[in-house]
Each structure stands twice: as structure tokens, then as C-alpha cells.
Amino acid sequence: MNKTIIININGIVFHIEEEAYEVLRKYMTDIKAHFSYSKDSDEIVTDIENRLAEMFNERLASQNKQVVEVQDVVEITAQMGTVNDFAREDEEDNFNQADNIKIGKKLHRDIDDKIIAGVCSGLGHYFEIEIKWVRILFVLSVLLSGTGLVAYAILWLVMPEARTRQEKMAMKGEAINLQNFKRSFDEEVNAINASYSSGNYQRTGDTIGEAVQSITNLISKILNFVVKLIGGFIVFAGSMALMALIVGFIFTLGFYDNQDINFFPLSAINPEYKSPLYFSAFILLIIPLAALLLFAIRVIFNKNLISRTGSFAMLILWLTGLAMGVFYGSKIASEFKEDARFEQKVSISPAAVYHLKLNPSKLLTHEDSLRLHLNRGEFNGNILEDYDEDKNNGVKKFHLEIEKSDDIFNPQLIKKFSARGATFEDALENAQNIGYNFTQVDSNILFDKYLYIKNNKLFRGQEVKLTLKLPINSKLIIDDNLNSHIHNRNLWECKPEHSKQNYTEWVVTYDGLKCLSDSTTVEEKP
């Protein structure tokens, strides 16, 4: 038992088996496609249809049948000839000569390859640019205060969509001849078959179902668009970061021995490890970024730019980078293993009141002076500190403690230098190469803000702790900006409310440093 369909060919009604109908439909589609380049297309196709109807009729009458079967369709269409037969016959027909005139390219919207309305793909066809670049340009231009949106809207209105095959071919600039036509048609049939077989479109006949489906389609399209938009941003930001990284890497390679970038983590790296470490850092950063970028491209453009082997190579490269980083990192870490410290005592001339200040000038090392060409003329090696506080080369600021002195008459400053190294000797050498200066002018004691490291030693946890030992009852005026260096006292505790002074006054007692305003009230007795 077979299902039959009723068809009407130019006014004659036939019962035809469903399967036979499919064959016939395919045949007629081919025929229409074949002749559609001709201006007489309709007439020719009608002639053929009429003749087919006639032949079916004759065949049904002669065989006393009611229904057209597959066999009938196959035989009759064979008698009529397939598109291939026609193509052979009129291969050099003047149809071709007449219609092979190269039609200039036309600007159409490509509705077969669209995200919104096919404007970008149409432009891509017209200018023979890969469509994704046009889309990226559009996304970028949207970022430029939305000019892209306006442009898109206008183009959408102005550009007609490529509906017919002829328009589609004109859009792609293909010469309109039989071969191209056939190819374009085959592509279309394949696309339709694909969408049929994927089950997107089922003939339900249910209008509500169709409405629901079209709404779902719309929503999924919008979601798809949003995902692609986000992906586009990732691609954009990713490529920018990638570019910045590459530029940065090249820059670093060119400048890495320069003192200017001698800030903390880099100042700990031995010069001979710098190139491999920078390289490994570069790999560690660029590969995940590139992977993200490729993934985003895959999501948006459905294009896999890298093979499985390529991804593995990237992974291996990344692991190599990691191994390199760990290797050199631990080598550097090993140079922090041992600890060494030593003390230096400096006498301070006694005074009734000591005024502690931060030295506003920076002592430059010999190398600094040479580098900055400051060794000319009368220059004495000091310049006013005009550079950013945070931009120290990893060396901590000094720590200051103020204690009572056991020796009443000899105030002194104890400098404790400490540093680390691979061995104790190395550590001691590093500690010995710390420089720290303070100056006493009458009752003013000026502390340099930073310690410095002599002989181009690397950062190895160098520290300076200063202990100022003063006789009991010595009075101190401490500038506020020393607060961050003094750890056993908070200078603000001693600050009277609403005080506009930028210093606080202290006194040394048996119990250590006391605020002068407190001690005057409490410590009168002895």
C-alpha cells in the first residue's frame, strides 16, 4: 500500500505515488534550474510539463492504471532527457553565448549567509574581502560611538537582498553561464537538503506550532547574535592584548638591561637569567591568550583555525615555558636561602633636642651619576628627590626604632644590615654592599629615605634597621613623614587635635619613647 498524492500539471489531474512525486519534483526542479538562465524559461518549462502530462496520460491509458508510479516517471523523464543530456546537446548553444555576457558585480545582501540582514556578507562579496573581516570592521565601528549601527541600518535599507539565483550570482560576480548556474543550484539544493535532514523544518500544518517555532527561532537567533557579539569583543580585546604583549616583549628584550625598568620583581633576576625568564613569561601569557582568541573565533565564525596537532604543540610549548619559568625561578629563589646580618655603630653628637627629618635629597651612586651625566662641574652627588616613591627597586625603606641609651653621654645610631644569598658568604657580601646614609647637622638628624645597593648587586632581601639610642630625657621633634619608618610607635598618637604642625614632640623615658605632652603631665616626679 502506497500513499498517493494528487498533482495538477497545467490543468490535468494525476494521482501519483509519493515516491514517484519526489522523483518528478526533483526532475522538474532540475529542469527549471537548467532553463532559468533563458528569458524563455517559462515557455520552455511549460512545454516540457505539458509534454510530460501528455505522456503520463498516454501511459496510464495504455496500461489501464490510475496512479503514476516511480517506474513511469523514470521512463518518461528518460524519454524527455535529463539536464545532463540537454547540457551535452547545447553545450555550445548560443544560449550560452547570449547569456555568458559578464554581468557586473552587484551589491546585494546575502541572505543565505547572514547574522542580521546579510549586509556584511554582501559587502564582503562585493569587495572580495573575507566576510569575517567586514564583520569585525563593523563591530569595531559600532564601538566608535555607534557609527557602524547607523551605517548598517542605511545599508540594510539600500541594499536589495539577493533573492533569485541570478542575483546571487551577480552578487558574487560569477559569470552567469550554465556551469556556474548548475554549481550555484547544487549548492543551494545541498543546503536545503541539509536543513531538511537536520529536522529543523517539519511540515506540521499546525499554525500555532509554527508560530511558536518561529518565535523560538527568533529568540535563538537573537541569543546567537548576542553570543557572537560577546565573542567579537573577546576577539577584539584578545587581539589587542596579544599585540600589546608582543610589542611589550620586543620592547623588554630591547631594554632589559636598562636601569629604568629595574623595579621589584625584575630587580631580583640575575642578568644571565633575564632572557630565558622573559621568554618563558611571554610564552606563559601569550599561549592562553591565543587559545582564548582561537576559541572565540571558533564560536563566532565556526572556523577552526588550528588543528589538533597545533593545539598540542601550543600546550607543549606552554608547558616548556612553565618548566623554564619554574627552573629559573627556583634558581633565583635558591639565592635567598641563607641569611646574614651585621651591625655598625655610629656616634651622634649630643644635643638638647634632636630634630629627626627625612632627607629630601637622594644620594646617587657613582653609577647613577655617570648614567645621568651628573659628574660635570661642581655637582656634589646629591640631587633633590623628584621621583615616585613607589618606584624603588624592591629595596625596602629603612626601619627606625628609638630607644633609651644606657650610656648617658653618648647617643648613637646602630645600623643593622641584613641580606640573603645562596651561601652565608654571599649573603654577607650582599649585606655589606648595602649603603645607607644619614647626616647630622647640629641638632638635625637627616635620614635618607632609601638604602642603596652598591656594586650592582641584585635584590636579595636587603634590609636596614636603624636603632637610635638616646639618653633619658632627651627631647625629640619628629617629622610626620617619618611615621611610616617608625614601627614601635605611631606618631599620630602624639598629635594634638586640630594641630597644623607637621611634626610631633617626644621625650625619652625609662619606659622608652613618650609623647612630650603626656610626659609633662605624668613624668614630673623624678
Place this chain on the structure above:
Amino acid sequence: MLVENTQTQMRKGILEYCILSIISKGEIYASDIINELKKAQLLVVEGTLYPLLTRLKNNGLLSYNWIESTSGPPRKYYTLTQSGIDVLTKLDKTWNELLFAVNTSIDGRKIS
């Protein structure tokens, strides 16, 4: 390729000449033209004929009448127009010339 090209060119010119000749014998239906051509071993499939007829008609060499048919839709019966007859006369002359040219050229050659 070259051989096929030449063959197609030769057949094509002759095909039109033959069709015009067949129609010149009197009003005729397309499928009868096919039968005549098949008898002459010129055509393989019917479908090839329709574009040709349409083109000849559009060039003013043919005209047709719709005639009711017992077994299906009305049929187109083709006849030659006056200009079709003129063209056929010219083609007759050309054909004789060609025949002479070809016969003279291949004279003495052995054709299997």
C-alpha cells in the same frame, strides 16, 4: 574536447536546418518532430527540442497554433512563417554548397 566541439557545431547547424525542413512539410506537433528526428538519428531526447523551438519561434521563423488534444492539454502545432520559409530557402542553398564543398574535399579519401 576539440573533436566534441566540432561535432557539436556541425550537429547544431544541421539540427536547426532539419527541424525547419521537417516543419516545412506541414503543421506538426513537437513530439512528431521528435519522431522524425529520431528516424533521422539526430536527436536523443525530447527535452532538447523545446528550447530550440522556442528560440526559432522567438526569432520569427516559426509560429504555432493551439490545437485541442484528446489525450491531455492542448498541443502546440508548429508551422513555418514567411521568414522561416525564406531562411529555409537560404539554408537549402547553403546546404548544397556545403554538400559540394564537403564532397569535393573528402573525394578520394577512404571513409570507413
